[in-house]
Amino acid sequence: MPRTTPPRPTDIAASLSALRPLARPATRLHPRPGAPTVHDSSVGGPLLWPADEPWPVCTVPHKRRNGHRIADVRREREILRQAWTKNPRTGPDPEDAALLATFRRGRHAPHLTDTDPVPLLAVAQLYAADVPHLPLAGDTDVLQVLWCPYERHGDRHEVGVHLRWRRSADVRDARGTQPEPPLTDRPGLVPTSCVLHPEPITEYPHWEALPAGLRSRIEQRWDADTYLSHLSTAPGWKVGGHINWRLTGPASLHCDACSAELQPLLTIDAREWDRGSDSWTPAEDAPHARDMGANTPTDIYAGRGQLTIAVCGRNLLHPHRLVSQ
Ligand SMILES: [Zn+2]
Ligand SMILES: [Zn+2]
Structure with a gap:
């Protein structure tokens, strides 16, 4: 079953042409529990991984003995x-x-030292054929996202995200089973296996990221709340689009390697809708939107709830940054 975002309450760019150049395409992923294969785009599903290629591990010090x-x-x-x-x-x-x-939670892995290599968890696999506008490195056609099951990495104490772009045709002999770490220090980092129902939409910048003149023109007809909640950015997992700077306000994001501007690659969101953003509930889900767990299909809660992986606009292989909102 596809997933369809209802039309916005108003076509804001039609009546406010100054917004049009700020529009960006995004793809809502609409993950739903299921049983994806290595050939499917997924959240928490098996990755198309060559049998002879080592699985990535984390060796950053963590208290590996303890966790769930x-x-x-x-x-x-x-x-x-x-x-x-x-x-x-x-x-x-x-x-x-x-x-x-x-x-x-407990000392469930007494045999592990703080730096034993621990396999990363498969978080997402996105095939270009399923996700329009997916940024791709070179001639690759699939993006794989993994992370460490322990939460704190680097100076910013962030989730340890690992990105891998690959060409699916290069994988002749795919790994049958994938390694998994024994413990996590945050259950919200463990994805529930989901299939995706990608849907292209258009997004506009966060309210505070708009030029002041444009804000006052919007306020003459609508209000900031309507713009923020229903007209600018979609909640839920998505590729591309704009960042909802709901907690910190907008920050400039530049590449550590080349200073180019960073762009949102993938946003990982705890909820796909809630009472404040229910106009984004897909039409197909509306009858069951209040069922337990309906708006939290992946069971992921990373960072402060909405985690965006931002990548260099000039070279996708430059170091990424995480934005937590
Ligand atoms: Zn780690
Ligand atoms: Zn760069």
């Missing part, structure tokens, strides 16, 4: 999903609750 077992994180979600399906009003019964209480 990733197997427990998955089992807990499955128990909750079944409980809410069985009892849509009350969820887990006492028996479920007793079982859920056994899934605890």
Whole structure:
């Protein structure tokens, strides 16, 4: 089933031509739980990875012994999903609750030292054929995103993201199973396996990123809240578009290697809609939009909820930056 964003309450660029040059294409990914293969675009699905190519690992120091077992994180979600399906009003019964209480953070990997290489988690795989305007390095046609299951990396204490562009035709013998780390220090970094339903849309800059003159012209007809919530940027996972600078206000983003401006590549969002942004709920999901978990299909909660991977506009292989909102 495709996913369709309802038309915006007003076609703002039609009545305000000064906005048109600031429009950017974005692709809403609309991840939904499913069973993707290596040949599918996915969140949390298996990656098309050559059998003879090492799987990336993290060696940054972390307290690797402690955390949540990733197997427990998955089992807990499955128990909750079944409980809410069985009892849509009350969820887990006492028996479920007793079982859920056994899934605890702990010293579950006593054999690991703080720097043992730990395999990265597969977060997303995007095929160019599925995602219009996907930025591509050279003649590649698929982007793979992985991250470390432990949260803090570098001076900014950010998630450790690893990007890999590849040419799918080069992968003749794909890896059958992929390695997984045993623990995570944040269950929100473990994706639930989802298939994607990409949908191209158009986005406009965040309110505070607009020139002042344009803001006052918008305010003459609509209000800032309407623009922010319903006319500018879409919530949920997306490629491209504009950053919703909801927490920090706009910041300039420049490449550490060449000073070129950085562009949003992929935005990873905890929620695809909520009460403040429900005009973005796809038409197909509207009847069930308030069901438990309907707006959090991937179970990912990274950074402060909305994490954008920004890449150099001149060379995608230059170091990326993360924006957390
Ligand atoms: Zn790490
Ligand atoms: Zn650069």
